[in-house]
Amino acid sequence: MTVTTDAPQEIVRSGIVPFYLTGTEASTIPIIRGRFARLFTPASDILNRHDYPDAVGELCAESMALAACLSATLKFDGVFTLQAKGDGAVRTLFSDVTSEGHVRCYAAFDEAALADVAPAEPSVLPRLMGGGYMAFTIDQSDTDQRYQGIVELDGPHLGDAAETWFRNSEQMATKLIAAAQKTDAGWVSSALFLQQIAVDGGNRNDDVDLEDAWHTALMLMSSVKRTEMLDPDLPDTDLLFRLFNAQALHIQESRPLTDSCRCSDDKVYSMLKSLSEEQLRDLVDETQNLSVECEFCKRKRIHSLGDILQA
Numbered sequence: 001m002t003v004t005t006d007a008p009q010e011i012v013r014s015g016i017v018p019f020y021l022t023g024t025e026a027s028t029i030p031i032i033r034g035r036f037a038r039l040f041t042p043a044s045d046i047l048n049r050h051d052y053p054d055a056v057g058e059l060c061a062e063s064m065a066l067a068a069c070l071s072a073t074l075k076f077d078g079v080f081t082l083q084a085k086g087d088g089a090v091r092t093l094f095s096d097v098t099s100e101g102h103v104r105c106y107a108a109f110d111e112a113a114l115a116d117v118a119p120a121e122p123s124v125l126p127r128l129m130g131g132g133y134m135a136f137t138i139d140q141s142d143t144d145q146r147y148q149g150i151v152e153l154d155g156p157h158l159g160d161a162a163e164t165w166f167r168n169s170e171q172m173a174t175k176l177i178a179a180a181q182k183t184d185a186g187w188v189s190s191a192l193f194l195q196q197i198a199v200d201g202g203n204r205n206d207d208v209d210l211e212d213a214w215h216t217a218l219m220l221m222s223s224v225k226r227t228e229m230l231d232p233d234l235p236d237t238d239l240l241f242r243l244f245n246a247q248a249l250h251i252q253e254s255r256p257l258t259d260s261c262r263c264s265d266d267k268v269y270s271m272l273k274s275l276s277e278e279q280l281r282d283l284v285d286e287t288q289n290l291s292v293e294c295e296f297c298k299r300k301r302i303h304s305l306g307d308i309l310q311a
Protein backbone atom coordinates (compact mmCIF):
# COMPACT_ATOMS: atom_id res chain seq x y z
CA MET A 1 0.00 0.00 0.00
CA THR A 2 1.31 3.43 -0.86
CA VAL A 3 0.84 6.20 1.63
CA THR A 4 0.61 9.68 0.22
CA THR A 5 0.34 12.90 2.11
CA ASP A 6 -1.29 16.12 1.08
CA ALA A 7 0.13 17.97 4.08
CA PRO A 8 1.57 21.29 2.91
CA GLN A 9 5.34 21.26 2.87
CA GLU A 10 7.10 24.23 4.35
CA ILE A 11 9.12 25.81 1.57
CA VAL A 12 11.40 27.82 3.80
CA ARG A 13 12.14 26.51 7.25
CA SER A 14 11.00 28.83 10.01
CA GLY A 15 13.99 29.89 12.02
CA ILE A 16 16.55 32.45 13.08
CA VAL A 17 19.67 33.15 11.04
CA PRO A 18 22.52 34.74 12.99
CA PHE A 19 25.01 36.68 10.87
CA TYR A 20 27.73 39.29 11.14
CA LEU A 21 29.42 41.85 8.92
CA THR A 22 33.14 42.55 8.87
CA GLY A 23 32.89 45.60 6.60
CA THR A 24 35.53 44.38 4.13
CA GLU A 25 36.50 40.95 2.80
CA ALA A 26 40.05 41.53 4.05
CA SER A 27 38.93 41.76 7.67
CA THR A 28 37.88 38.90 9.93
CA ILE A 29 36.75 41.13 12.80
CA PRO A 30 32.94 41.35 13.19
CA ILE A 31 31.82 44.97 13.47
CA ILE A 32 28.04 44.52 13.15
CA ARG A 33 25.95 41.57 14.22
CA GLY A 34 22.54 40.64 12.92
CA ARG A 35 19.66 38.24 13.38
CA PHE A 36 16.98 37.42 10.84
CA ALA A 37 13.90 35.57 12.08
CA ARG A 38 11.05 34.22 9.97
CA LEU A 39 7.95 32.29 10.92
CA PHE A 40 5.72 30.62 8.35
CA THR A 41 3.92 27.41 9.40
CA PRO A 42 4.38 28.01 13.17
CA ALA A 43 2.89 31.53 12.90
CA SER A 44 -0.08 30.15 10.94
CA ASP A 45 -0.65 27.20 13.27
CA ILE A 46 -0.48 29.38 16.40
CA LEU A 47 -2.68 32.16 15.05
CA ASN A 48 -5.21 29.83 13.40
CA ARG A 49 -5.87 28.28 16.81
CA HIS A 50 -6.39 31.72 18.35
CA ASP A 51 -8.49 33.03 15.47
CA TYR A 52 -7.95 36.65 16.54
CA PRO A 53 -9.17 39.58 14.43
CA ASP A 54 -6.52 40.32 11.76
CA ALA A 55 -5.21 43.49 13.46
CA VAL A 56 -4.53 41.54 16.67
CA GLY A 57 -3.12 38.58 14.74
CA GLU A 58 -0.69 40.92 12.98
CA LEU A 59 0.60 42.32 16.29
CA CYS A 60 0.99 38.78 17.65
CA ALA A 61 2.82 37.58 14.56
CA GLU A 62 5.18 40.58 14.69
CA SER A 63 5.83 40.08 18.38
CA MET A 64 6.75 36.41 17.84
CA ALA A 65 9.30 37.27 15.15
CA LEU A 66 10.67 40.10 17.30
CA ALA A 67 10.91 37.88 20.40
CA ALA A 68 12.68 35.20 18.34
CA CYS A 69 15.17 37.76 16.97
CA LEU A 70 15.90 39.26 20.39
CA SER A 71 16.14 35.88 22.10
CA ALA A 72 18.87 34.92 19.64
CA THR A 73 21.00 37.93 20.65
CA LEU A 74 21.40 36.55 24.17
CA LYS A 75 23.11 33.50 25.59
CA PHE A 76 20.70 31.79 27.94
CA ASP A 77 19.16 28.46 28.74
CA GLY A 78 15.49 28.97 29.43
CA VAL A 79 12.73 31.29 28.25
CA PHE A 80 12.78 34.75 26.68
CA THR A 81 9.49 36.64 27.03
CA LEU A 82 8.27 39.77 25.28
CA GLN A 83 5.24 41.23 27.02
CA ALA A 84 3.45 44.47 26.17
CA LYS A 85 0.71 46.02 28.27
CA GLY A 86 -1.36 48.89 26.89
CA ASP A 87 -4.43 50.93 27.78
CA GLY A 88 -5.88 50.68 24.24
CA ALA A 89 -8.05 48.04 22.57
CA VAL A 90 -5.24 45.46 22.80
CA ARG A 91 -4.38 45.27 26.49
CA THR A 92 -1.85 42.43 26.55
CA LEU A 93 0.52 40.98 24.01
CA PHE A 94 2.63 38.04 25.16
CA SER A 95 5.16 36.03 23.16
CA ASP A 96 7.82 33.73 24.46
CA VAL A 97 10.63 31.74 22.88
CA THR A 98 12.71 29.06 24.60
CA SER A 99 16.40 28.49 23.96
CA GLU A 100 15.28 25.42 21.95
CA GLY A 101 13.23 27.66 19.63
CA HIS A 102 9.76 26.77 20.93
CA VAL A 103 7.44 29.70 20.26
CA ARG A 104 4.02 30.59 21.61
CA CYS A 105 1.87 33.70 21.87
CA TYR A 106 -1.41 35.15 23.07
CA ALA A 107 -3.16 38.51 23.20
CA ALA A 108 -5.94 39.96 25.34
CA PHE A 109 -8.12 42.65 23.81
CA ASP A 110 -11.43 44.47 24.12
CA GLU A 111 -13.58 43.49 21.17
CA ALA A 112 -15.83 46.56 21.31
CA ALA A 113 -12.87 48.94 21.58
CA LEU A 114 -11.13 47.13 18.72
CA ALA A 115 -14.14 47.65 16.47
CA ASP A 116 -13.84 51.41 17.09
CA VAL A 117 -10.17 51.55 16.09
CA ALA A 118 -9.67 53.36 12.81
CA PRO A 119 -8.59 51.08 9.95
CA ALA A 120 -5.04 50.88 8.70
CA GLU A 121 -2.85 53.84 9.51
CA PRO A 122 0.93 53.76 9.59
CA SER A 123 1.16 53.93 13.40
CA VAL A 124 0.07 50.42 14.27
CA LEU A 125 1.15 50.25 17.89
CA PRO A 126 -0.35 53.42 19.46
CA ARG A 127 -3.52 52.86 17.45
CA LEU A 128 -4.07 49.39 18.87
CA MET A 129 -2.37 49.41 22.25
CA GLY A 130 -2.42 53.04 23.37
CA GLY A 131 0.13 53.90 26.06
CA GLY A 132 1.82 51.35 28.26
CA TYR A 133 5.06 49.45 28.56
CA MET A 134 6.96 46.57 27.07
CA ALA A 135 8.93 44.13 29.19
CA PHE A 136 11.66 41.70 28.15
CA THR A 137 12.23 38.86 30.57
CA ILE A 138 14.78 36.07 30.61
CA ASP A 139 14.06 33.14 32.92
CA GLN A 140 17.16 30.98 33.23
CA SER A 141 16.08 27.41 33.71
CA ASP A 142 19.42 26.18 35.08
CA THR A 143 19.87 28.84 37.78
CA ASP A 144 16.26 29.98 38.29
CA GLN A 145 17.54 33.54 37.82
CA ARG A 146 15.36 36.16 36.20
CA TYR A 147 16.40 39.28 34.33
CA GLN A 148 13.86 41.90 33.29
CA GLY A 149 14.09 45.08 31.23
CA ILE A 150 11.15 47.46 30.93
CA VAL A 151 10.57 50.28 28.46
CA GLU A 152 7.72 52.62 27.66
CA LEU A 153 5.57 51.57 24.72
CA ASP A 154 6.39 54.36 22.28
CA GLY A 155 6.94 54.68 18.55
CA PRO A 156 4.71 53.49 15.73
CA HIS A 157 5.84 49.83 15.81
CA LEU A 158 6.82 47.14 18.30
CA GLY A 159 10.40 47.21 17.03
CA ASP A 160 10.69 50.90 17.99
CA ALA A 161 9.96 50.15 21.65
CA ALA A 162 12.59 47.41 21.57
CA GLU A 163 15.11 49.85 20.07
CA THR A 164 14.37 52.32 22.89
CA TRP A 165 15.13 49.58 25.38
CA PHE A 166 18.57 49.01 23.83
CA ARG A 167 19.18 52.77 23.80
CA ASN A 168 18.16 53.18 27.45
CA SER A 169 20.21 50.23 28.61
CA GLU A 170 23.29 51.92 27.08
CA GLN A 171 23.96 49.07 24.71
CA MET A 172 25.41 49.55 21.27
CA ALA A 173 23.39 51.20 18.49
CA THR A 174 20.59 48.84 17.44
CA LYS A 175 18.02 48.74 14.64
CA LEU A 176 15.01 46.45 14.36
CA ILE A 177 12.40 45.95 11.66
CA ALA A 178 9.44 43.59 12.08
CA ALA A 179 6.72 42.73 9.57
CA ALA A 180 3.75 40.38 9.55
CA GLN A 181 0.92 39.63 7.17
CA LYS A 182 -1.97 37.25 6.67
CA THR A 183 -1.74 35.74 3.19
CA ASP A 184 -3.85 33.18 1.33
CA ALA A 185 -1.40 30.53 2.53
CA GLY A 186 -1.57 31.68 6.16
CA TRP A 187 0.29 34.01 8.51
CA VAL A 188 3.88 35.01 7.87
CA SER A 189 6.10 37.12 10.10
CA SER A 190 9.65 38.28 10.08
CA ALA A 191 12.09 40.46 12.03
CA LEU A 192 15.51 41.79 11.15
CA PHE A 193 17.97 42.98 13.81
CA LEU A 194 21.28 44.84 13.44
CA GLN A 195 23.62 45.94 16.22
CA GLN A 196 27.02 47.57 16.35
CA ILE A 197 29.74 45.54 18.02
CA ALA A 198 32.21 47.25 20.33
CA VAL A 199 35.65 46.80 18.85
CA ASP A 200 38.51 47.53 21.24
CA GLY A 201 41.73 49.29 20.25
CA GLY A 202 43.85 46.15 20.05
CA ASN A 203 41.31 44.29 17.96
CA ARG A 204 40.29 46.70 15.27
CA ASN A 205 40.70 46.97 11.57
CA ASP A 206 41.85 50.48 10.77
CA ASP A 207 40.66 50.10 7.17
CA VAL A 208 37.05 50.13 8.38
CA ASP A 209 35.40 53.27 9.70
CA LEU A 210 32.92 51.85 12.21
CA GLU A 211 30.47 54.75 12.03
CA ASP A 212 30.51 54.77 8.24
CA ALA A 213 29.99 51.00 8.15
CA TRP A 214 27.07 51.28 10.58
CA HIS A 215 25.35 53.97 8.54
CA THR A 216 25.84 51.99 5.34
CA ALA A 217 24.36 48.89 7.01
CA LEU A 218 21.35 50.93 8.17
CA MET A 219 20.84 52.25 4.66
CA LEU A 220 21.02 48.74 3.20
CA MET A 221 18.66 47.46 5.90
CA SER A 222 16.12 50.21 5.18
CA SER A 223 16.07 49.13 1.52
CA VAL A 224 14.46 45.80 2.45
CA LYS A 225 10.89 45.46 1.29
CA ARG A 226 8.13 43.98 3.44
CA THR A 227 7.31 41.65 0.57
CA GLU A 228 10.90 40.33 0.60
CA MET A 229 10.94 39.77 4.35
CA LEU A 230 7.68 37.82 4.13
CA ASP A 231 8.26 35.94 0.85
CA PRO A 232 8.33 32.17 1.54
CA ASP A 233 9.90 31.57 -1.90
CA LEU A 234 12.89 33.78 -1.10
CA PRO A 235 15.42 31.82 1.02
CA ASP A 236 16.63 33.79 4.04
CA THR A 237 20.27 33.52 3.00
CA ASP A 238 19.45 34.93 -0.48
CA LEU A 239 17.78 37.93 1.09
CA LEU A 240 20.67 38.56 3.47
CA PHE A 241 23.16 38.37 0.59
CA ARG A 242 21.01 40.73 -1.45
CA LEU A 243 21.08 43.22 1.43
CA PHE A 244 24.51 42.95 3.03
CA ASN A 245 26.93 41.25 0.65
CA ALA A 246 28.74 44.54 0.00
CA GLN A 247 29.67 44.69 3.69
CA ALA A 248 31.27 41.23 3.83
CA LEU A 249 28.43 39.10 5.14
CA HIS A 250 29.11 36.01 7.24
CA ILE A 251 26.12 33.76 7.85
CA GLN A 252 26.11 31.42 10.83
CA GLU A 253 24.12 28.25 11.46
CA SER A 254 20.39 28.88 11.60
CA ARG A 255 18.21 27.75 14.49
CA PRO A 256 14.74 26.34 13.87
CA LEU A 257 11.60 27.87 15.38
CA THR A 258 8.65 25.61 16.16
CA ASP A 259 5.10 25.91 17.44
CA SER A 260 5.32 24.33 20.87
CA CYS A 261 3.61 25.08 24.18
CA ARG A 262 5.02 24.33 27.63
CA CYS A 263 1.69 23.60 29.30
CA SER A 264 1.25 20.07 30.67
CA ASP A 265 -1.27 17.79 32.37
CA ASP A 266 0.87 17.85 35.52
CA LYS A 267 1.00 21.66 35.70
CA VAL A 268 -2.78 21.98 35.32
CA TYR A 269 -3.37 19.25 37.90
CA SER A 270 -1.00 20.86 40.44
CA MET A 271 -2.63 24.24 39.87
CA LEU A 272 -6.10 22.82 40.55
CA LYS A 273 -4.83 20.93 43.61
CA SER A 274 -3.44 24.19 45.01
CA LEU A 275 -6.90 25.81 45.06
CA SER A 276 -9.29 25.71 48.03
CA GLU A 277 -12.57 23.79 47.80
CA GLU A 278 -14.41 27.13 47.71
CA GLN A 279 -12.30 28.35 44.77
CA LEU A 280 -12.82 25.05 42.94
CA ARG A 281 -16.60 25.20 43.45
CA ASP A 282 -16.57 28.68 41.90
CA LEU A 283 -14.88 27.25 38.79
CA VAL A 284 -16.99 24.16 38.10
CA ASP A 285 -19.37 24.04 35.18
CA GLU A 286 -22.93 22.68 35.29
CA THR A 287 -21.62 19.10 34.99
CA GLN A 288 -19.38 19.55 38.08
CA ASN A 289 -16.31 19.53 35.87
CA LEU A 290 -13.33 21.84 35.95
CA SER A 291 -12.29 22.81 32.46
CA VAL A 292 -8.93 24.52 32.06
CA GLU A 293 -7.97 25.95 28.69
CA CYS A 294 -4.36 26.93 28.00
CA GLU A 295 -4.41 30.57 26.88
CA PHE A 296 -1.43 29.93 24.59
CA CYS A 297 -2.24 26.72 22.70
CA LYS A 298 -6.00 26.56 23.49
CA ARG A 299 -5.69 22.96 24.69
CA LYS A 300 -8.51 22.08 27.08
CA ARG A 301 -8.03 19.80 30.09
CA ILE A 302 -11.06 18.60 32.01
CA HIS A 303 -11.11 17.18 35.55
CA SER A 304 -14.11 16.30 37.66
CA LEU A 305 -14.46 18.24 40.90
CA GLY A 306 -14.77 14.94 42.78
CA ASP A 307 -11.41 13.68 41.45
CA ILE A 308 -9.57 16.82 42.48
CA LEU A 309 -11.15 16.94 45.97
CA GLN A 310 -10.57 13.24 46.64
CA ALA A 311 -7.10 12.86 45.20
Ligand SMILES: [Zn+2]
Residues within 6 Å of the ligand: 261, 262, 263, 294, 295, 296, 297, 298, 299
Ligand atom coordinates in the same frame (compact mmCIF):
# COMPACT_ATOMS: atom_id res chain seq x y z
ZN1 LIG B 1 -0.56 25.24 26.09
